[in-house]
Amino acid sequence: xxxxxxxxxxxxxxxxxxxxxxxxxxxxxxxxxxxxxxxxxxxxxxxxxxxxxxxxxxxxxxxxxxxxxxxxxxxxxxxxxxxxxxxxxxxxxxxxxxxxxxxxxxxxxxxxxxxxxxxxxxxxxxxxxxxxxxxxxxxxxxxxxxxxxxxxxxxxxxxxxxxxxxxxxxxxxxxxxxxxxxxxxxxxxxxxxxxxxxxxxxxxxxxxxxxxxxxxxxxxxxxxxxxxxxxxxxxxxxxxxxxxxxxxxxxxxxxxxxxxxxxxxxxxxxxxxxxxxxxxxxxxxxxxxxxxxxxxxxxxxxxxx
Numbered sequence: 001x002x003x004x005x006x007x008x009x010x011x012x013x014x015x016x017x018x019x020x021x022x023x024x025x026x027x028x029x030x031x032x033x034x035x036x037x038x039x040x041x042x043x044x045x046x047x048x049x050x051x052x053x054x055x056x057x058x059x060x061x062x063x064x065x066x067x068x069x070x071x072x073x074x075x076x077x078x079x080x081x082x083x084x085x086x087x088x089x090x091x092x093x094x095x096x097x098x099x100x101x102x103x104x105x106x107x108x109x110x111x112x113x114x115x116x117x118x119x120x121x122x123x124x125x126x127x128x129x130x131x132x133x134x135x136x137x138x139x140x141x142x143x144x145x146x147x148x149x150x151x152x153x154x155x156x157x158x159x160x161x162x163x164x165x166x167x168x169x170x171x172x173x174x175x176x177x178x179x180x181x182x183x184x185x186x187x188x189x190x191x192x193x194x195x196x197x198x199x200x201x202x203x204x205x206x207x208x209x210x211x212x213x214x215x216x217x218x219x220x221x222x223x224x225x226x227x228x229x230x231x232x233x234x235x236x237x238x239x240x241x242x243x244x245x246x247x248x249x250x251x252x253x254x255x256x257x258x259x260x261x262x263x264x265x266x267x268x269x270x271x272x273x274x275x276x277x278x279x280x281x282x283x284x285x286x287x288x289x290x291x292x293x294x295x296x297x298x299x300x301x302x303x304x305x
Contacts, residue, residue, distance in 0.1 A: 035173050036145065037118040041156050046149025048120065050173075050191060053139035060247050109175075117172040120180060122156075125165040131181060134203075135194045142182060142189035157184050168194075222279040229286045 033049035064073040077085045092109075093101035115121070144153040160167060161184040169180045179194040250260055 034140065035120075035171060037120060037171070038149075039142070039153065039156065039169075040119055040121045041167075044152050044156065045119075046152035046156075047145040048142055048149075048153065049145050050140045050142055050171075053141045053190065060244060060251075114172055114177060116170045116177055120169050120171040122167045122169045122182070124168050125160070125163070126168060127164075128166045128183065131166065131194070132200075134200050136181070137193040137195055140191045140193070141185075142191045157187075157189055160184050160189075216276070219276060219279055222276075222283055226279070226283050226286055229283075 031051075033051050035050040037048065038045045039048040065071060066073060077087060077090060079085050091103055091105065093103050095101050144150050160182070167182040169182065170177055171180055172178070173193070179196060181192045181194050182189050184190075253260060
């Protein structure tokens with residue numbers, strides 16, 4: 001049963017809906033730009049802002065509580081030698097060796113400013129197919145700010161659209177200089193942060209250890225038929241986070257004083273004993289006809305003595 005803190009008798013408040021609260025918070029966050037500055041192409045520039053293109057409205061977060069009172073626990077900064085410290089007294093330090101720190105003040109951090117702190121300058125244009133998917137990161141919406149630079153924004157966007165090219169630039173976001181890829185999207189621009197080369201693992205470091213195997217061509221053919229039967233359009237609305245939905249149902253049941261739903265039993269192990277059998281059964285399950293069995297090899301003729 002869910003525990004609640006005691007309220008005065010005159011207090012009557014409806015239980016909050018975790019979904020509605022998160023969605024409202026996400027809308028509020030998405031209305032605030034994560035960066036504001038100028039988009040510049042050579043000598044042409046215009047004021048712009050970057051907004052998050054995604055939300056985390058469905059995230060469920062839990063707080064740490066005292067089980068005796070249901071009060072939230074306060075995380076108090078504590079020095080192991082002297083005890084609690086006020087947050088206003090804390091400073092930033094970078095550990096250069098064990099327990100040896102270099103202290104950096106906020107004023108010193110403010111002095112470390114690049115031109116890209118306030119300017120997203122386009123450095124080059126590339127074909128989208130030349131950017132490996134490993135490098136694509138978070139998406140943002142890039143929109144003009146005010147009316148002064150709307151013409152310049154429209155010219156840059158339209159030219160990129162007609163040339164079918166992705167713009168590359170750099171900008172300082174969240175205390176880091178980020179590589180940005182920009183592409184036209186509707187009346188605005190879609191911007192992605194790209195990972196730097198030192199952030200990407202070379203797949204060959206792991207893939208080269210995968211042994212080479214000779215694959216039966218009939219197995220590949222069956223697998224291709226399964227792929228064809230399951231082919232369809234990408235419709236993101238049809239995919240739901242089932243784990244999150246189960247968590248929400250658990251929260252609702254606890255709020256009503258009900259116990260959790262019993263977990264479904266794990267599926268029984270399959271009796272398939274070979275890869276070919278698994279492919280054949282998968283094809284049949286997806287609505288296709290099983291592949292005909294391979295004809296038995298003709299017996300070898302004995303040589304006359």
